[in-house]
Amino acid sequence: MNQETLKKLVGKYATRYVEDDMTVGVGSGTTVKYFVEALAEKVKNNNLKIKCVATSSQTARQAKRLKLPVYSLCDINQIDLTIDGADEIDSNMNGIKGGGAALLREKIVATNSQKNIWIVDHSKLVKNLGRFPLPVEVIPFGYEQLMKKFEALGYQPVLRTNETSAIVKTDSNNYILDLHLGKINDPIKLATILDSTVGVVEHGLFLNVVDEVVVGNSDGISVLKR
Numbered sequence: 001m002n003q004e005t006l007k008k009l010v011g012k013y014a015t016r017y018v019e020d021d022m023t024v025g026v027g028s029g030t031t032v033k034y035f036v037e038a039l040a041e042k043v044k045n046n047n048l049k050i051k052c053v054a055t056s057s058q059t060a061r062q063a064k065r066l067k068l069p070v071y072s073l074c075d076i077n078q079i080d081l082t083i084d085g086a087d088e089i090d091s092n093m094n095g096i097k098g099g100g101a102a103l104l105r106e107k108i109v110a111t112n113s114q115k116n117i118w119i120v121d122h123s124k125l126v127k128n129l130g131r132f133p134l135p136v137e138v139i140p141f142g143y144e145q146l147m148k149k150f151e152a153l154g155y156q157p158v159l160r161t162n163e164t165s166a167i168v169k170t171d172s173n174n175y176i177l178d179l180h181l182g183k184i185n186d187p188i189k190l191a192t193i194l195d196s197t198v199g200v201v202e203h204g205l206f207l208n209v210v211d212e213v214v215v216g217n218s219d220g221i222s223v224l225k226r
């Protein structure tokens with residue numbers, strides 16, 4: 001099975017976690033896109049009454065187009081379950097997210113969710129985090145100074161730009177610095193440093209956040225539980 005087929009498979013599989021009357025956090029990315037499609041189908045076929053909270057404007061647009069009811073996080077009491085993708089997951093079920101620049105809203109939704117499930121193909125499972133550049137969302141004001149600080153720390157920051165070389169702006173109008181770390185030996189220490197750096201809005205280290213990971217393998221699906 002190719003990667004796209006595996007993404008589709010886990011996206012569809014994840015709909016089994018969604019029950020009537022739930023409020024569901026809906027993540028972002030190319031894997032979640034398949035979950036949203038399958039969820040819309042399930043909601044329609046079973047006449048489910050659910051509420052969705054989207055982690056990005058892109059997901060919100062897709063969900064609305066497919067007639068899923070999208071609510072603002074401010075207008076709901078509690079999120080029962082969030083289904084999201086990930087860029088890397090280590091053996092402690094810690095992850096890197098933000099490859100699609102949605103990390104800030106994703107972390108807000110995840111930390112307001114009773115349960116978090118990630119859906120990935122097997123290529124996302126790693127021994128140590130860090131081969132995937134760590135996305136850090138920063139305030140545009142004075143971001144060059146932050147880049148200098150990160151360079152001095154050996155983090156090798158790269159300002160994220162798009163195909164036309166324009167600076168990528170997040171849904172909150174911030175910039176993304178991708179840190180090329182190679183291997184993150186101590187994710188907790190790194191998260192603490194980034195959390196206390198002025199100008200950093202949020203980073204893509206999601207530590208102790210996920211409850212279950214649905215993995216698409218060439219011979220089928222496996223589920224990792226914390």
Ligand SMILES: O=C[C@H](O)[C@H](O)[C@H](O)COP(=O)(O)O
Pocket residue numbers: 027028029030031032084085086087096097098099100101102103106
């Ligand atoms: O900002 C984007 C999110 O963190 C995505 O969930 C993550 O990048 C995984 O995306 P994909 O399923 O496209 O690999």
